[in-house]
Amino acid sequence: MNDVAVMNDVAVTNDVVGSTGPLVLGIESSCDETGVGIVRGNTLLANEVASSVDQHVRFGGVVPEVASRAHLEAMVPTLERACAAADVDLSELDGIAVTAGPGLMGALVVGLSSAKALASYLGKALYGVNHLVGHVAVDLLDHGDLPTPCVALLVSGGHTQLLLVGDIATDITEIGSTIDDAAGEAYDKVARLLDLSYPGGPIIDRLAAEGDPKAIRFPRGLTARHDLERHRFDFSFSGLKTAVARWVETERRDGREVPVADVCASFQEAVCDVLTAKTVDAALEHGVKHVLIGGGVAANSRLRSLLEERTASAGLQLRRPRPGLCTDNGAMIAAVGTQVIKAGLRPSSMDIGANSGLPVSTVLV
Amino acid sequence: MTWTLAIDTATVVCVGLSNGNDTWRARLDDSRAHAEQLTPLLNQVCAEAGITLRELDRIAVGVGPGPFTGLRVGVVTGLTLASLGRVPVTGVSSLDVVARQYVTSSEPPTGEFVAALDARRKELYWSHHRADGSRSGEPQVSTYDQLPDLPVTGPGALVHPGGITVVGPTALDAGVLARDLDLLPDSGTEPLYLRKPDAEVPVARKSTVLQPRLGLRRRP
């Protein structure tokens, strides 16, 4: 937080927690989705997203410069679509929320700059918020106020984290994360070595449905006893990816046809087994009753069913936002905005920067 | 009175404002603080002139060429303000602005010259201009030894010591962009990238930089 606040013409509204809650516009541009959402309290009014994923397919991963160029092209049209869809008077906004990090620097600054222009023009408070917290907060748009404390599992191409959420605006602790690849990244890499399309998550999920998850026993990262001592709630998918690569390589070398569906099912089982086991363990260890899942991989059918099964048998309540809200979007950032306003936190200074490595414990910059 | 706001982030953070009679300008000599300082600076310039952002009649943005990330900060800010105010936004080559500065300076050119900006990697962004400031040809990127044998104006002139004759202003002035917008060619609002992004190596999808943990390797 900067000591010298530059907030020309900013009116900080205090009387915002009415029957309907704060009205917030949220902007997201941390990776390959340009998102603008408008939220009133726990109600979603608009959620427009423009994705540049198609432009990254031939690279097999997000190229930062390609993503940044796409953000610039999509930013204002997406903003205009969201404003038209929500049909609210922008002068009634209680604040502008924007992803301040973590994410790709060149991508983040496009959304941040647009948000600052909006806040300055409208004379509204600016809230630079944490992208990861957005994946948690978005659930309140589907299921109402968050039950806290809860354990949140965030899984996507860029995140694999276990968070302990005491208070969504002020008290978030990372209790575990991947020490190498993110889960979604492992899906992309395995898809590539099986000559499947990018992104890998949806296609592996689809093929896995036709395969045998017990066909091949792939390793479960960081689950051995000596690993659990230091990495009880951490994840590792690099070894799994290598194991799949070696297995496929051996089959090909020996002239056998690779049973793609079985490889997909067995790989997916290994990922979901570890994710769900550690999530349930974390909830029980921290004595919380609620588990929440977010991020693009939360749409995965096996992860969902296995987590439902295991949370139910452990007596835990599971919450998951609809798949359309699990991937990156502006509504999730607006949702964080409503929470920090309700908590009475001070708006961000107009001279904040983007922080590509913003720690999850920093909800508001 | 027509209020014109000019933003240029092709070099450092530059803001200009003109009402047709008077011109205001501000520059922050930091090439790495565009996202942080642009909005505070334009709020400051408007406050000095005694207007709000709602009173702007049109917006001009310098579209480079320049470092991409900083450039996009200026362009998206201009586009957003124009959309909110429902006012026109015009993109202008930052090299044309630099050329115009030289032409309207106290010691204007007597013949052809080159306007140049720093392109890093030991290269310059440059364009070839006539004595009246008009440009011949499109902006280029090359090493400085490939420049035409002419005097060089603009911030790029200072990058490579020796070998070139430095003339005119060597810092960008967005006040000139605001004041003389009608005299400068419309280059469109897409940044003049000049370099393709294809050569770059992709990062992991939705990559977020991991916090250094447990002494293990950090993803690039």
Ligand SMILES: [Zn+2]
């Ligand atoms: Zn995300």
